[in-house]
Amino acid sequence: MSSHFAIDSLAIRNGRVFGWGWFLDRGTTLARGELLLWLEDGSEAAIPCIEGGARDDVAAVFPDVPHARNCGFMLVGSLAGAVDRGRGARFVAELADGSRHEIRMHSLPSASPGIPMEARSLFAKARQLGIKGGSRAVLRRAIAGVRMLGERWRRVRQRSSARPVAVVFDHDMGGGANVYRARLVAERLARHGRVAIVTPQLAALECEVRVVGASGVLACWREPDEDAVLATLDRMTIASVDVNNLVGFGDPLKLVRWCVDSKARGSSLVFHLHDFHSVCPAFTLIDATGRYCGVPSLDACRACLPRNAPNTLGLSHHVDPGQWREAWAGLLRSSDRVIVFSESSAQILDRAYPWLAASGRAEVRPHDHDLMHLRAVSTGRRDVTTVGVIGNISRAKGAGIVGDLARLIHDRALPLRIVVFGTLQSSGQSSPHLLVHGPFTPDELPDLIERYGVGVCLMPSICPETYSFVTDEIMAMGLPLAVFNIGAPAERVARYANGEVIADITADAALDGIMRLARRVGQADATEA
Structure with missing residues (x-):
């Protein structure tokens, strides 16, 4: 068999799908792929495949296949109904040479084994240490330790409601936004003493809340969706809210509206522009044709967005762009400050919200980037x-x-x-x-x-x-x-x-x-x- 395939992880929750895997044909590359899931009403849902991801692990197994290093893919999409897990799925691959492969999957992989998040690392550690069935007492002690830790976290969560806390919303995918977040959290810690960092965890389609103090992480837990996160936050006294990034959340507009309400209840509110999610669910402003859109009319956005799921991480592409902008406009109007990091970003934001420049809320603040690890280089001229x-x-x-x-x-x-x-x-x-x-x-x-x-x-x-x-x-x-x-x-x-x-x-x-x-x-x- 010249083709090899695996889905390493597949999370299905609240009408959303996120996963990753790889497909390798020795003779050619994957041009287009999709995962077809059976729904309970008998229909099929097609989850698009974003191909071309780096897979050094696969390349190590197939060192003789030049394109093995980029045989990875990501699966992102939304569902109109519940998945019939008993029927499995089909993966359809269209290859660069024009051939087509269909692979039947009799069962669906999962994102996690279903045990509590806190226990998963301990079970993994137990396996690494060679703990087998005969060492049940060791595992029982490990599980008891998890329960004790969980109880301590619950007590910290209860105490968190009694004193003001700063809230920071952000993605957890790395890059400049997360570097900036580290500094932002340090500033809020110095002012308020505690910070609740809320991030989406795409691999499991959950949300994580991490409460940090001067001594480090005080508590960390996961919630199944934004409603559960906001219910927890509503039990706290919120001193400030920073929206660093909302990419990856299942219902970002719910968080946007909560931030506006929190400001009305007395917290401060600051928005930090790291991408253009506030303009469009396609947060890079790459349209369905693969080009920069330039922020066109809302009619053009309505024609583009339903066809542009890959550039939204498969999230929110079904939202009406007018409603999207209306919700974000409420956040921008409510914000004490809108921090942007370049004049060009301010100009793009102004195309979507022409009133913002006159409001005086936007503040251009280039990053203060530490470059001490760098030096001038000299390579000289070469033939190539x-x-x-x-x-x-x-x-x-x-x-x-x-x-x-x-x-x-x-x-x-x-x-x-x-x-x-x-x-x-x-x-x-x-x-x-x-x-x-x-x-x-x-x-x-x-x-x-x-x-x-x-x-x-x-x-x-x-x-x-x-x-x-x-x-x-x-x-x-x-x-x-x-x-x-x-x-x-x-x-x-x-x-x-x-x-x-x-x-x-x-x-x-x-x-x-x-x-x-x-x-x-x-x-x-x-x-x-």
């Missing part, structure tokens, strides 16, 4: 110019541009190569002009840049970044940098001596811009096209 791309490059971050650029370099036999420092969402087609280094730590970056001889960097993002820490890091190392004329990076690179702002968001334009910049900084001959 290396183009560095830094970060975890999804489709919105420009994965398609990078792939197309590698093909252009190959077709035109140009003395260029691309090195991605991080990960690349990709169809997995290999190219001699494209190398993915993989993950790295921040302090390794200058040495890696010099080791690979990077002469020019490209920020290939096709969505409007609200800030971009990577842009700061590249400029701090003194590297030439090309970006598209969109979002916060273009705003800063336009003032950077070694910068190139590319007008059109295409691979051809990116190649032209890279070559212009390389010639200008002495990394390529003037005759090279």
Whole structure:
């Protein structure tokens, strides 16, 4: 059998589906996939597959298959009814060579074994220590310890209601928003003494509440949905609310309305713009055609959103855009401050909410990014110019541009190569002009840049970044940098001596811009096209 397939995790809760897995055909790549689930009314629901995820574990098992490293996929979607778990499911794969595979699944995987969250790590630890059936006493003691810990957490939750607490809503997917959150929590701790951090846990489609104090984590528990979270928060005295990010929550508008009500009851309220979720459920503003939408009319949004589930993480794409904006407008009007990190972000927000600029609530506050781990780098000129791309490059971050650029370099036999420092969402087609280094730590970056001889960097993002820490890091190392004329990076690179702002968001334009910049900084001959 030339094809291999697995779904590693599948959470189904409250009409939402989230999971991940991998599909590998030795001869070709996955072009399109979907999971078909049977519903109790006898119909089928199609859950789209977002392909191209990095799977180094699969690549280690199939080292002879070049595209194995990018055979991962994510499943995100919503359901119109309850799933009939007894009927299993079907996975349908359409491959790049035009063939079609259908795989019957007789049972559905789950996101967790159904035991309490606190116990799962102990059961895993017990397995690691080799505890077998004959050591039931050890397991009983472990379970008793979990119950004791749970009781202590419940007491802390009860005490939390007696003193004011700051609330911070955020996603838990990493990146700049979570880095910023750490500083925000430290500030709120200094002011209020306790902070309740509320995050969605997509793997299980649950919400986590973590209460922290000066000594660390005081309590941590999970709730099945936003209603349960808000019921808990309503038993607390809320001093302040910070909306850092609501991407990933099942019903973000419920949280938006609660924040407005909390402000009316006397708490402070601050909104921090890390993406454009407040404008559209497609929080990167990438539309159903895969391009930056530019915040068009609401009629255009109504035509796009139902077809744009992948860019909403399969969440909220059924919401009317007018109702979405109306709810978020209430939060923006109620906020004491609306903090944005670039002028371009403020301008995009103004397109959706033209009254905001005149309200005086919006405050442009660029990130104070710690760059002490970086230094100026020197790579010198080489026969082949290396183009560095830094970060975890999804489709919105420009994965398609990078792939197309590698093909252009190959077709035109140009003395260029691309090195991605991080990960690349990709169809997995290999190219001699494209190398993915993989993950790295921040302090390794200058040495890696010099080791690979990077002469020019490209920020290939096709969505409007609200800030971009990577842009700061590249400029701090003194590297030439090309970006598209969109979002916060273009705003800063336009003032950077070694910068190139590319007008059109295409691979051809990116190649032209890279070559212009390389010639200008002495990394390529003037005759090279």
